[in-house]
Amino acid sequence: MAELKLHGFWYSPVTLRVVLTLKLKGIPYEFIEEDRFNKSPQLLEYNPVSKLTPVLVHGGKPICESMIIVQYIDEVWPQNPLVPHDPYERAQARFWVAYADQMIPAVKPLFHVITDDEVREKAIERVQEHLRVIENQCLIDQEEVLWW
CATH class of the missing domain: 3.40.30.10 (Glutaredoxin)
Structure with missing residues (x-):
């Protein structure tokens, strides 16, 4: 190798x-x-x-x-593939990777010392918004699995 x-x-x-x-x-x-x-x-x-x-x-x-x-x-290295073989499922996986990339700017300020409480609260709210979207999608996915 x-x-x-x-x-x-x-x-x-x-x-x-x-x-x-x-x-x-x-x-x-x-x-x-x-x-x-x-x-x-x-x-x-x-x-x-x-x-x-x-x-x-x-x-x-x-x-x-x-x-x-x-x-x-x-x-x-094809062992343990990271993405599904089905084109639709692969597109969905790529969508969520792109969404996660959008979270990086929201999370970044929290790695710095923030002395302004308002700035800190806004940064936390942005991260929570992103996480709520993911959580809601997970709940929808669970409901679809349970329905079948």
């Missing part, structure tokens, strides 16, 4: 998405912790366009952007 390295930040949700994918599939890799404010020359070489993590390097070839990396991993 070709050498596999993952450049990322340990606290990044998009890096964690790739880490979880690799772990779910049982794929060994080397994690290279990047400094958010002082990115390595390797990272800048591997991702000269956005200069962002995560970057997966497989056999010396870089793959950028977390969802592209996840799809790549799922295609190269």
Whole structure:
């Protein structure tokens, strides 16, 4: 198997998405912790366009952007597939991934020290809105299963 390295930040949700994918599939890799404010020359070489993590390097070839990396991993290592084979179910899964990505800006402020109570409350409300949508969808899905 070709050498596999993952450049990322340990606290990044998009890096964690790739880490979880690799772990779910049982794929060994080397994690290279990047400094958010002082990115390595390797990272800048591997991702000269956005200069962002995560970057997966497989056999010396870089793959950028977390969802592209996840799809790549799922295609190269087909064991434990991440998405359904049915095109409709696969489209639904991709919809919810896109929805989860929309939550990142809502959650991000909560990782910083917020001294303004109003700002904190608005951030919490935005996250709760997103979670309510997911919860409601789960309830609808459960009702459909129970109906059958």
